[in-house]
Amino acid sequence: MSRFSRINLLLVALVVIIVAAPLVLGLGRGEEPFSGADAQAETGITEVAPAYEPWFSSLFEPPSGEVESGLFALQAALGAGVLGYCFGVVRTRRRLQGERDDVEDPTPPESDRAA
Amino acid sequence: MHIAEGYLPPVHAAAWTVVAAPFVVHGARAMVRQVREDPDSKLLLGAAGAFTFVLSALKIPSVTGSSSHPTGTGLGTVLFRPPIMAVLGTIVLLFQALLLAHGGLTTLGANAFSMAIAGPWIGYGVYRLTRRFGLSIAVFLAAMLADLSTYCVTSVQLALAFPDPVSGVVGSIAKFGGIFAITQIPLAVAEGLLTVLVVRLLVRNSPKELLRLGVLRRRDETTTPATPQESRP
Structure with a gap:
């Protein structure tokens, strides 16, 4: 590693x-x-x-603790989903970039590629 | 740090809203400019907003026997500077006020001031002061102190609104600080470490964007892992 x-x-x-x-x-x-x-x-x-x-008082109050924790989970899930998407994009972009460079310019592949 | 709906007297609620509004408006203009001048930064802008979204939804147990949540504002502060973080943070607070009954519309100004304005600016100041000691150290301190200072500001806000009948504002700061600030210390450390992790992954995978945002500098490239074409002058 x-x-x-x-x-x-x-x-x-x-x-x-x-x-x-x-x-x-x-x-x-x-x-x-x-x-x-x-x-x-x-x-x-x-x-x-x-x-x-x-x-x-709040305009909308989650009717129960279960609904409230569900909405909190939704918030975390939305955030985590977007964050994961962003990392997927930058990582894939870097890989494609690296492959293109390998063709144009024979640099040794990055040692961390497998990490 | 969410002051609950209706829990600030009207004068205080109005005052904090007036104080916070210019920061958010200025931040919104900065964000529009950022996206127009550098459309490719939209991806990282989304990542910064998403990071706050996740972290501020997580209530985490602390050594004091109560639980609280991180703010997640350190990442956006470092990547996009505090004005843009003011907008991202306020959006998160608005979501929580409207859908989760967490925080509130009347206290949105006060909560935005502590989480989206004061925390990020203090974190950014620390980041600038410590940047020369290395990116990871600066990011860690910025994220940790943005988190911790947010809760200190909340304590002061509550103390100003509810001074102790005997010991006054100072006594109330101690009281609310005891509830918020001590609980927050381990969470702030955890947030600092997590933010360092995200920045490390971004440095590895997206060095060009970080260079453009000014988070990485040319001379960092010899010490930070960068793609092959980046490491040559």
């Missing part, structure tokens, strides 16, 4: 470790472990200003 790929794998591994560590170590606390910080801030507001009433 090339050095380039090894470093990339190391980066992925580090991210996975950082994300998984709190779950594996069981650091969740309170009634709902790993509740959202955004929701905690709402609670914080009501602690500081008990009299405060939100003066506007």
